[in-house]
Amino acid sequence: MxxxxxxxxxxxxxxxxxxxxxxxxxxxxxxxxxxxxxxxxxxxxxxxxxxxxxxxxxxxxxxxxxxxxxxxxxxxxxxxxxxxxxxxxxxxxxxxxxxxxxxxxxxxxxxxxxxxxxxxxAQPADDRVAFELADLVSRVEADRTVVRAEQLAAIAGVSLRTLQRRFDDYVGIGPKWVIQRCRMLDVAAAVHSGQPVDFASLATELGFSDQPHLTRAWTALVGSPPATYRNRA
Incomplete structure (x- = not known):
């Protein structure tokens, strides 16, 4: 498998x-x-x-x-x-x-x-598009500089609309959501690392406009600001 x-x-x-x-x-x-x-x-x-x-x-x-x-x-x-x-x-x-x-x-x-x-x-078929998209998402997970769907479309060598259609059909959600969730998981990894976190620098590195933008996105996802979540964790 x-x-x-x-x-x-x-x-x-x-x-x-x-x-x-x-x-x-x-x-x-x-x-x-x-x-x-x-x-x-x-x-x-x-x-x-x-x-x-x-x-x-x-x-x-x-x-x-x-x-x-x-x-x-x-x-x-x-x-x-x-x-x-x-x-x-x-x-x-x-x-x-x-x-x-x-x-x-x-x-x-x-x-x-x-x-x-x-x-x-269940006899799954070999599906070139499925495997290509899996590799593409792996790229997003590993590369923090990928912060926009347009970047990912360029990496894939297709139009943004084509990329969106493929993600909806194969992944079940659009590329913008996938990228944002990967960056949120990067925040989760930082707050669970046990090391001090400079959230302003982290926001810039992950493509957020500023620290309040990161804070709003994280709070909407987990219900509390990242610093509060880190202290509780």
């Missing part, structure tokens, strides 16, 4: 009190075994919170941006801000596999193997 899947992940929890975990979504689709099904998590444009109670685990696959399109065989935009059972949109029954994956006795290696088997049964 390497051409399509970036990585597999597993979350385990055990606690007496419920734990609320905020999540800043990325520009990628996740497939996760939970609640007795394999659930496809489309791109969520807003920060959300998951509540973990008791004891349990979730196993999931994080797809390279654009690379769930070969499984879905239609526009990924239909999944944006939605969570749907995988069998309903991929056409391969997921209930038995989800039950197997949610068995707490399984090792990580067994879980990855089980997820691989189900994904292989």
């Amino acid at each position: 390497r051409p399509w899947v970036d990585y597999y992940w597993r979350v385990r929890w055990e606690g007496i009190e419920p734990h609320e975990q905020p999540v800043i979504p990325q520009s990628r689709i996740h497939l996760a075994a939970e609640e007795g099904r394999l659930l496809v998590h489309g791109i969520n444009r807003r920060t959300f919170t998951r509540t973990l109670t008791g004891t349990g685990h979730v196993i999931g696959a994080s797809f390279r941006p654009g690379c769930f399109r070969p499984f879905l065989r239609q526009s990924v935009r239909t999944l944006t801000d939605r969570v749907v059972p995988a069998g309903d949109v991929v056409g391969v029954d997921d209930v038995e596999t989800a039950e197997w994956l949610l068995d707490p006795s399984r090792s990580d290696e067994q879980l990855v193997d089980g997820m691989n088997r189900w994904l292989s049964s």
Whole structure:
């Protein structure tokens, strides 16, 4: 699954009190075994919170941006801000596999193997556009100087309108949103680094007009200014 899947992940929890975990979504689709099904998590444009109670685990696959399109065989935009059972949109029954994956006795290696088997049964196609867009988003994630969709269109060698259409169809969201979210994740990495942060310099580096612009964008995403968030974290 390497051409399509970036990585597999597993979350385990055990606690007496419920734990609320905020999540800043990325520009990628996740497939996760939970609640007795394999659930496809489309791109969520807003920060959300998951509540973990008791004891349990979730196993999931994080797809390279654009690379769930070969499984879905239609526009990924239909999944944006939605969570749907995988069998309903991929056409391969997921209930038995989800039950197997949610068995707490399984090792990580067994879980990855089980997820691989189900994904292989969906017979994804090799899709040049999907792989090109995945590489393009990787460029955005790694290169902080990419701050505008027009820059990304130039890198891709296509018009801005063509880039927008491809992102809507394959990634599920426009290139402007993807770039802005990558830069917000750069802010998150800075505030979690444990090192002092010069937010004015960081704002300039990430393409914001000034520090108040960065502060407004971050506050709209997580509900508090970055300095407040850093102190709480």
